[in-house]
Amino acid sequence: MEFKATREAYGKALVELGEKNEKVVVLDADLSGSTKSKEFQKVFENRFFNMGIAEANMAGVAAGMALSGLRPYASSFAVFITGRAFEIVRQSICYQNLHVVLCGSHSGISVGEDGGSHQSVCDIALMRALPNMKVVVPADYNETYLAVLESINWDGPVYIRTSRAKSPVFINKEKFELGRFDVLKEGDNLTLVACGMMVHLALEVSKLLEKNGIKAEVINASSIKPLDEETLFNSAKKTNLVITIEEHSIIGGLGSAVSEFLSENLPTRVKRIGLNDVFGESGSKDDLFCKYGFTKEKLTEEIKKTLKV
Amino acid sequence: MGEFDNLERIARDLRKDILIMLNKAGSGHSGGSLSVLDILVALYFGGIMNYDPENPEWEDRDRLVLSKGHACPALYAVLAKAGFFEKGLLWTLRKLGSPLQGHPDSKKLKGIDAATGSLGNGITQAVGMALAGKVLKKRYKVFCVMGDGELQEGVVWEAFMAANHYKLNNLIVIIDYNGLQIDGAVANVMNINPLKDKLEAFGFRTYEIGGHVYKNLIDTLTTAKRNALSPTAIIARTVKGYGVSFMANRVEYHGVAPTDEELKKALKELDNGV
Numbered sequence: 397m398e399f400k401a402t403r404e405a406y407g408k409a410l411v412e413l414g415e416k417n418e419k420v421v422v423l424d425a426d427l428s429g430s431t432k433s434k435e436f437q438k439v440f441e442n443r444f445f446n447m448g449i450a451e452a453n454m455a456g457v458a459a460g461m462a463l464s465g466l467r468p469y470a471s472s473f474a475v476f477i478t479g480r481a482f483e484i485v486r487q488s489i490c491y492q493n494l495h496v497v498l499c500g501s502h503s504g505i506s507v508g509e510d511g512g513s514h515q516s517v518c519d520i521a522l523m524r525a526l527p528n529m530k531v532v533v534p535a536d537y538n539e540t541y542l543a544v545l546e547s548i549n550w551d552g553p554v555y556i557r558t559s560r561a562k563s564p565v566f567i568n569k570e571k572f573e574l575g576r577f578d579v580l581k582e583g584d585n586l587t588l589v590a591c592g593m594m595v596h597l598a599l600e601v602s603k604l605l606e607k608n609g610i611k612a613e614v615i616n617a618s619s620i621k622p623l624d625e626e627t628l629f630n631s632a633k634k635t636n637l638v639i640t641i642e643e644h645s646i647i648g649g650l651g652s653a654v655s656e657f658l659s660e661n662l663p664t665r666v667k668r669i670g671l672n673d674v675f676g677e678s679g680s681k682d683d684l685f686c687k688y689g690f691t692k693e694k695l696t697e698e699i700k701k702t703l704k705v
Numbered sequence: 706m707g708e709f710d711n712l713e714r715i716a717r718d719l720r721k722d723i724l725i726m727l728n729k730a731g732s733g734h735s736g737g738s739l740s741v742l743d744i745l746v747a748l749y750f751g752g753i754m755n756y757d758p759e760n761p762e763w764e765d766r767d768r769l770v771l772s773k774g775h776a777c778p779a780l781y782a783v784l785a786k787a788g789f790f791e792k793g794l795l796w797t798l799r800k801l802g803s804p805l806q807g808h809p810d811s812k813k814l815k816g817i818d819a820a821t822g823s824l825g826n827g828i829t830q831a832v833g834m835a836l837a838g839k840v841l842k843k844r845y846k847v848f849c850v851m852g853d854g855e856l857q858e859g860v861v862w863e864a865f866m867a868a869n870h871y872k873l874n875n876l877i878v879i880i881d882y883n884g885l886q887i888d889g890a891v892a893n894v895m896n897i898n899p900l901k902d903k904l905e906a907f908g909f910r911t912y913e914i915g916g917h918v919y920k921n922l923i924d925t926l927t928t929a930k931r932n933a934l935s936p937t938a939i940i941a942r943t944v945k946g947y948g949v950s951f952m953a954n955r956v957e958y959h960g961v962a963p964t965d966e967e968l969k970k971a972l973k974e975l976d977n978g979v
Contacts, residue, residue, distance in 0.1 A: 421840060445871070448863075448866065448870070450860075450863035450866070450867070452829070452863065453832070453860050453864050456826055456828075456829020456830050457833035457864075457867065459829070460819065460830035460831060460832060460833020460834040460836070460837065461834070461836060461837045462833075463819055463833070463834060464764075464833070464834045464837030464838065465841065466841070468833075483823060484829060484860070487826050488819070488820065488826050488830055491810075492811055492820045
């Protein structure tokens with residue numbers, strides 16, 4: 397199996413967008429090599445703007461550019477572009493419903509050694525709470541590429557979350573559709589709803605569960621806002637138990653979005669798996685995933701425990 | 706008759722509109738609206754800005770970002786006078802359903818180029834507009850009107866740094882320097898001086914002028930429009946509550962609307978040209 401980081405797809409898609417549309421401009425805050433926006437700079441020097449280590453100003457500048465008819469893509473680490481710049485993202489981008497695409501790379505704990513200060517465990521929560529904002533967490537390189545290409549056609553603000561760590565490339569589809577979940581595997585004992593790097597892991601978990609006679613439905617929830625309510629409703633109705641898995645705090649992210657919808661529309665038991673209201677710490681990606689329970693063995697155990705309750 | 710009598714007459718009428726609007730709304734910012742008004746009148750009626758009220762989204766228009774968004778009653782009065790909308794709309798300020806929001810909203814009212822209110826955000830958008838003008842090869846200018854207290858926000862200096870870095874000669878920042886903020890004198894709450902030195906250190910060609918003197922405003926803005934080398938900053942010394950004796954230089958009138966009695970008194974003063 398091929399392994400590639402989702403941030404690589406961001407850089408590649410930006411170049412393609414730049415070729416198709418001369419209104420596309422790209423901004424970064426001194427992390428263009430890491431976020432991969434540098435790929436765009438290499439080809440379109442005149443449409444790339446490094447704003448320096450000043451994420452809040454970058455967000456406002458992107459808003460001003462969108463108001464003037466450009467199509468800005470702005471990137472930084474997920475923790476900074478959502479947190480540091482939050483107020484301007486809210487006031488200047490979301491309040492005016494401007495078409496600005498924000499890309500937060502190095503999300504979750506998989507960024508590893510830099511530690512908790514650089515790991516982003518509540519970016520989805522922050523962005524999801526903003527009116528007009530769309531939140532996309534692609535599962536792999538292919539899906540990220542498609543989502544970034546498609547984002548030029550969406551109205552209003554968009555947050556796309558990417559990762560530094562290489563992860564399996566396994567999604568095969570033609571087009572990314574906002575507001576649509578993909579059912580990757582059918583099952584009727586329980587539903588696993590995952591996003592980002594957790595989607596492939598959920599598929600692995602489903603194989604282990606199958607050995608125990610448990611058939612899990614696996615859903616890729618790459619469009620967290622808008623949520624694919626129909627797919628979620630149908631699956632929950634069938635399995636009656638939904639387990640969410642995300643590389644994010646269990647507060648405010650995918651698990652919350654799923655719980656909010658189901659509690660109002662089809663009260664179903666939901667178990668949220670993610671970071672239990674804690675910051676991350678330094679360590680390798682694999683060591684951290686092991687410590688916080690993101691391995692197929694630990695997830696399988698956790699799910700089996702949930703089934704017994 | 707002086708050269709700028711006409712602008713002064715317009716400003717006197719608009720001061721009355723501002724006070725009536727605020728009185729009808731029952732809340733809003735009197736002091737800062739009165740201090741900034743002459744700057745806006747100079748921009749819109751002094752032959753400085755290119756705009757077309759019939760085509761408010763004209764892409765070659767000059768942009769105005771009122772970064773001190775709380776002074777929007779002044780901008781609303783100016784836009785109505787310039788023909789962007791019916792004057793009657795002014796009396797709906799801050800009321801449910803009105804396009805005249807408590808702070809300017811570009812999505813609700815024609816003629817508002819950027820939503821502002823949270824201090825410091827306006828200048829960041831103005832820098833983006835000026836940069837976009839470069840990318841799109843447009844000749845428009847971006848005027849950003851800021852408060853002096855607003856300069857305490859850190860993001861303002863991020864924006865100034867970027868304006869210099871990208872040599873935004875199409876950006877003209879005008880600081881409504883009235884010296885007062887909610888909690889008292891700017892110098893006492895958090896001193897921003899030496900301001901001219903700071904702005905120059907950030908690469909702005911900087912002027913200090915009297916902000917209620919039309920000759921100063923028009924001459925300096927005209928010069929600023931011709932500056933091809935750098936962004937321009939104009940520190941316009943103003944008086945909070947200017948034009949109404951009992952509001953002038955009084956911090957208490959920062960965020961307060963005139964009562965019926967105060968309105969009557971103020972209108973009388975303005976009529977008598979005190």
